[in-house]
Amino acid sequence: MSQYPQGSRPDGGWEYWTTVTYRSVILIAIALLIMVIAVWALFWRESFDSVLAKLTSGGGENGSVEEAPHARFVNLDGTVRVKKRDSVQWVSADYSTPLLAGDTVQTGANGIARITFVDGTTYVVKHDTLIVIERHETDENRATRIAVQITSGAVDLSTGSWEAAGSSSEVRFENAVARIEENTRAAIRQDPEGQIHEITVSEGRARVEKGEETIEVGPYERVGFSDPNDPLNKQKVIAPPKLLRPRNLEPIISTDARREVINFRWERVQQARSYRLEVSASPLFTSYVLDRRVNANNFRWQGLNRGEYYWRVRSIDAKDEVSQPSQRNTFTLAEQAAAEQLLLEIEDMIQHGRVIEIVGRTEPGATVTINAEPVAYVGPDGRFKHFTQPLRSAGAHRITIVAQNARGEVVTRTKTVYVQ
Numbered sequence: 001m002s003q004y005p006q007g008s009r010p011d012g013g014w015e016y017w018t019t020v021t022y023r024s025v026i027l028i029a030i031a032l033l034i035m036v037i038a039v040w041a042l043f044w045r046e047s048f049d050s051v052l053a054k055l056t057s058g059g060g061e062n063g064s065v066e067e068a069p070h071a072r073f074v075n076l077d078g079t080v081r082v083k084k085r086d087s088v089q090w091v092s093a094d095y096s097t098p099l100l101a102g103d104t105v106q107t108g109a110n111g112i113a114r115i116t117f118v119d120g121t122t123y124v125v126k127h128d129t130l131i132v133i134e135r136h137e138t139d140e141n142r143a144t145r146i147a148v149q150i151t152s153g154a155v156d157l158s159t160g161s162w163e164a165a166g167s168s169s170e171v172r173f174e175n176a177v178a179r180i181e182e183n184t185r186a187a188i189r190q191d192p193e194g195q196i197h198e199i200t201v202s203e204g205r206a207r208v209e210k211g212e213e214t215i216e217v218g219p220y221e222r223v224g225f226s227d228p229n230d231p232l233n234k235q236k237v238i239a240p241p242k243l244l245r246p247r248n249l250e251p252i253i254s255t256d257a258r259r260e261v262i263n264f265r266w267e268r269v270q271q272a273r274s275y276r277l278e279v280s281a282s283p284l285f286t287s288y289v290l291d292r293r294v295n296a297n298n299f300r301w302q303g304l305n306r307g308e309y310y311w312r313v314r315s316i317d318a319k320d321e322v323s324q325p326s327q328r329n330t331f332t333l334a335e336q337a338a339a340e341q342l343l344l345e346i347e348d349m350i351q352h353g354r355v356i357e358i359v360g361r362t363e364p365g366a367t368v369t370i371n372a373e374p375v376a377y378v379g380p381d382g383r384f385k386h387f388t389q390p391l392r393s394a395g396a397h398r399i400t401i402v403a404q405n406a407r408g409e410v411v412t413r414t415k416t417v418y419v420q
Helices: 022-043 045-056
Strands: 072-077 080-083 104-107 112-116 122-125 130-138 144-158 168-173 176-180 185-191 196-203 206-210 213-217 221-225 233-236 243-245 250-254 262-266 274-280 290-294 298-301 307-316 329-335 344-352 355-362 367-370 383-387 395-404 410-419
Touching (some): 072 080, 168 185, 176 185, 196 206, 213 221, 250 395, 355 395
Parallel strands (some): 144 168, 250 329
Antiparallel strands (some): 080 104, 144 185, 168 176, 176 206, 243 262, 262 298, 274 290, 367 395, 395 410
16 A cells, blocks of 8 residues: 555656455455355365265264264153153153153153154053163164163053164063064063063064073064063963054044944954953043943944044953053044035046046145045145045945035035946
8 A cells, every 4th residue: 555645656646546444355255265165066076065064063083973862752641750861860751851771761650651762663651660761772874772671560662664684672571581573563561569571462573582581472472471480471362353443534524523423343353252442532542531341343432522532442352351452543523514614526536447536626725535535635726636545346435525624614525436
């Protein structure tokens, strides 16, 4: 910068200059840096991605730190407490509580909790139960390893489909360990005072090890022992029935919900002499709106308020042995006003063999189900198209279309189709 005033110099010439601020310099530097990064990302993508991954990984011994996998609560009811692995105090469980290896979960006399693990394994921890999460990890190949100790009480569990070979799920009770395979449902009871230590498998397979003994357990088999020094004992158990009606997620529409008769039906089980029907407003069946022992494979009942309900059935044999519960079904009881306000038009029904294509229109934002199957997409203008599941046989079939909007209004249309 010149020391002379702008416009004059001793030699009679002229001199000009421009003042540049620090802010301008910084903005120019940032713009140049962005241009360099953009060119780098465009022409040397792999190198750019590698550096970006290291910068965003949080550092660590090998340039990355992975968060330890944890389980979490998805349902809580009643008294449920947690003691963290590095604490001596019990705290009330809530949905934001992460569960890590070494943590202990305890349910009270009125408590029940559903816990899900990183691999999709689900534990329903029944009342008066104490469990310890002994292991919960995922390796670099995405194989998961889970181990839970049941000190006392009862647990229902189900494993999903594992992503990687080498995954495992173990349950320890008393001095035995059950190695659970994928896609398995099982129930474990651990009652030291009552001398009950057992696992019952209802779907899939497990392997129980106790000392030098190993026993494979398949569907509707139970393995257990009374005294810790006793050998393992295996026996067949009665199976629960398959539920028929109401179908899962089926809406039941009525002009008067309290007077609507619900017809519960399930398949017969050969060894069953009676059944126990359970209906609840809770997915965990913490309380019942109906708990009835019936001799037939159906039961008609009315008196429900409108709302969502869950139901399941147990089989009871001649020795009064009760099966594990069936898989639960969910149904919704809704009221439909006498004067319909919600639009639902069926514009076309096209037969493709035993599959029926339904084309229609409803109110924008409404949901539609056809024969209890949700329609995947309802357009912004309310138009929809749906293909039914293949109809099982020739003859007349009833197609039920139900629309429901955010105001709670429900409209039903019933159509009959004939299949050759």
